Amino acid sequence: SYELTQPLSVSVALGQTARMTCGGNNIERKNVHWYQQRPGQAPVLVIYRDTNRPSGIPERFSGSNSGNTATLTISRAQAGDEADYYCQVWDSSAVVFGGGTKLTVL
């Protein structure tokens, strides 16, 4: 089965740029979606189909996908961005989630 690999944690200084990766075999051939989950809340879609932002998501959130790695980038990080972030793809008619990355804003 297809596996997605995310680092357990990423730290970023307030106002700086955070980059979270999602690794998978030839992931560039797949559409990658990203979700933000704050403690005690349901996930929220922040990026879909690699690079697209849903309405209401700040322009500070962006995505890319190349080779074996997809990346979620958050520029000018704010305290409110502190959350768990999950990448997701479809493979063999099943939804696959990465293990999630905890973003800490210092």
Added chain:
Amino acid sequence: QVHLLQSGAEVKKPGASVKVSCKASGYTFTTYYIHWVRQAPGQGLEWVGVINPSDGTTDYAQKFQGRVTMTRDTSTSTVYTDLSSLRSEDTAVYYCGRSAGAYSYLDYWGQGTLVTVSS
């Protein structure tokens, strides 16, 4: 506005079954798929399966085949997921989520339903 309202928390004994509901509003119920995703305490997201409310067809994660049944009631715009033979490892928050296509992203999520399996 789109809203997915889930049923309340459940406590079940091992071996029992649980049925969780997800009532949709704010859009045409039959034009979006509904997925179920669960999250064990302190763990990541795990996909359980999906139902097409238009015709009731389902697709389940291999791990849950034979133990999960998803159904829908178009008259009330509600989707149900029934999980049987519960064990302690099934303790989790169960979320429903909506997607526009069969192989698409989940753009709206329910608030989650905590299912606790304990003797």
